[in-house]
Amino acid sequence: MDTVWMLRNGAFSPVSSEKQGGTPSRFTLWGVVNVTPDSFFDGGRHPSFESAFSHARRLAADGARILDLGGASSRPGAGDVPVEDEMRRVLPLVRALSEGRGRRTPPDTLLSVDTWRAKVAAAVLEAGADIVNDISACLWEPELSDVLAQYRPGYVLMHCRRGATPGTMQNDPHYDDVVEDVMRFFEERMNAMVKAGLPEQNIILDPGIGFGKSAEHNCLLLSGMERLFGFGRPVLLGVSNKSLFGDLLGLDVNRRIESTNVCSALLAARGVTHHRVHDVASARRALTLAEHFTPWKD
Numbered sequence: 211m212d213t214v215w216m217l218r219n220g221a222f223s224p225v226s227s228e229k230q231g232g233t234p235s236r237f238t239l240w241g242v243v244n245v246t247p248d249s250f251f252d253g254g255r256h257p258s259f260e261s262a263f264s265h266a267r268r269l270a271a272d273g274a275r276i277l278d279l280g281g282a283s284s285r286p287g288a289g290d291v292p293v294e295d296e297m298r299r300v301l302p303l304v305r306a307l308s309e310g311r312g313r314r315t316p317p318d319t320l321l322s323v324d325t326w327r328a329k330v331a332a333a334v335l336e337a338g339a340d341i342v343n344d345i346s347a348c349l350w351e352p353e354l355s356d357v358l359a360q361y362r363p364g365y366v367l368m369h370c371r372r373g374a375t376p377g378t379m380q381n382d383p384h385y386d387d388v389v390e391d392v393m394r395f396f397e398e399r400m401n402a403m404v405k406a407g408l409p410e411q412n413i414i415l416d417p418g419i420g421f422g423k424s425a426e427h428n429c430l431l432l433s434g435m436e437r438l439f440g441f442g443r444p445v446l447l448g449v450s451n452k453s454l455f456g457d458l459l460g461l462d463v464n465r466r467i468e469s470t471n472v473c474s475a476l477l478a479a480r481g482v483t484h485h486r487v488h489d490v491a492s493a494r495r496a497l498t499l500a501e502h503f504t505p506w507k508d
């Protein structure tokens with residue numbers, strides 16, 4: 211599969227191979243901007259609006275076509291964050307980045323917000339966000355599906371364990387067949403979202419690497435990634451600096467950039483077109499090599 215997917219008017223649509231900002235033509239880089247004190251990799255690095263705004267601009271300059279903004283950590287073991295705190299952290303950033311497109315960031319920069327809350331989603335979409343990145347698949351707060359149907363943004367549908375929250379997701383995760391379970395989950399939740407009023411073409415799939423899964427589960431999912439293409443939707447890979455590299459290679463969280471880029475390039479060569487990363491500049495180099503060294507059909 212070597213389709214290029216771009217977000218236009220809320221829909222992830224296949225287009226001919228073309229440059230997407232500074233990103234290699236076949237791939238879209240999502241730059242992570244966490245305005246949180248406790249995210250697993252960069253918690254506390256950008257606690258203020260000024261720091262987060264500067265970091266977002268730098269990621270866009272490095273080649274991130276999508277900036278993924280988070281105001282509440284979703285790392286395994288994370289506690290809940292009051293909606294007011296999440297809103298306070300992320301909403302001013304969305305407004306400033308939206309108003310600055312074409313001046314402070316490239317004009318085609320898109321804004322994604324990592325939230326599962328309906329109130330936060332409605333506020334950031336009203337403020338100019340383009341995508342809702344939801345780790346809950348609308349299961350934690352069903353009202354979110356109404357917001358999505360109203361605004362029709364791009365939507366990241368991520369696999370999550372039913373009944374689990376960030377605080378409990380890593381408590382003895384079990385699957386009879388993790389790839390089959392993820393496939394069934396996506397089919398069910400996509401049907402539910404479309405029935406609620408969100409167009410299917412607005413959905414991008416995220417298998418949720420590291421969310422309620424052991425190292426073995428993660429490896430099985432990554433090995434079977436092509437099966438997810440059967441839904442006809444683009445896939446977002448989120449492996450950046452995750453514990454998988456600690457489990458497999460014994461690397462602490464500050465030594466996983468190289469492993470992230472190797473994994474991203476390997477999966478890119480197999481057809482994964484969207485990559486969510488912390489270090490955009492190095493990921494861009496890895497994807498550039500994947501683009502040049504892969505025998506694309508076209």
